Amino acid sequence: MNDTPLRVLVVDDETPARSRLRDLLGDIAGECPNLLAGMAANGLEALRLIEQGGAVDAVLCDIRMPVMDGVELARHLGRLPAPPAVIFTTAYDQYAVQAFELAAVDYLLKPVRAERLAAALAKVRQRRPPADEALAALAPGERRHFSVNERGRILLLPVAEVRYLKAELKYVTARTAEREFVLDEALTQIEQEFAGRFLRIHRNCLVARAAVVGVERAGEQDGEAHWEILLAGIAERLPVSRRQWPTVKQALGL
Structure with missing residues (x-):
């Protein structure tokens, strides 16, 4: 490893923990050159700091944090053009540590x-970012945000604001009440992760269950009768395929 200082971001919701990591980084700066790129109290703050301050080489990240935890932060960071190395700081027992080793994160x-911090940073340049699938296995619960890459920045789209998602070619379009966002994700993956939140109404469309305000019969005059979903805050009506209608009808209690 060369002598170029590593830019390190510290993320922990506890002030004493952040201060300790800051002090340790200073203590090992002689043997492991580094610069403190900033400190954040949760994953959301960390992403904002990275957007404002430029590239970061490594993120020292707690796991259990409010607003956005460390695993979700790592998943968002993995979508950056040049993702930083993520090193989790954890109080987990040995069994959980083995799981993190399998996920290829330090x-x-x-x-x-x-000495342990110095050893972890020494490996940063040789480590690949953890695979999204491995991180999902460590935290099988739902994410709170989707990652949206726009003009070199990561926008965080709250999942709760999404009215529907449509698969178009190799991308997925997420629609909120205000606008559309393009996600670099598979619709089937989103359906599996958010099975309780989104309902499939067509092979290429999921709708937010909580946003459904009704259904209407349409197309009877031209002989193509079908049902359409009405969503809160959206003028667009979304057709339900014949194949999905029985499932949709049951899910909505119709």
Whole structure:
């Protein structure tokens, strides 16, 4: 590893933990050159700092945090053009640590020791970012945000604001009450992750169950009768395929 200082971002919801990591980075700067790129109290703050301050080489990240936890942060960081290395700091027991090893992310057990931190940073340049699938396995619950890449920036789209998602070619369009966003994700993957939130109404369309305000019969005059979904805040009516109608009808209690 060369002598170019690593730009390190510290993310932890506890002030003493952030201060300790900052001090340890200073202690090991001689053997492992580094620069403190900033400190954040949760994943959302961390992403905002990265957007404002430029590239980061490594993120020291707690796992359990409010607003956005460390695993979801790592998933968003993995979508950056040049994703930083993510090193989790954790109080998990040995069994959980083995899971992080399988996910190909580094980890530091709390309380973090200087020699262990130096060893983790020494491996940063040789480590690949963890696969999204591995991170999803570590935190099988739903994400709170989708990642949207626009003009080199990551926009965080709250999942709760999405009215529907449509598959178009190799991308998925997510529609909110205000606008559309393009996601680089598969519709089937989204359906599996958010099975309780989104309902498939067509082979290429999912709708937010909570946004459905009704259904209407349409197309009877031209002989192509079908049902359409009405969504809150959206003028567009979305057709339900014949194949999906029985499932939709049951899911909506019609």
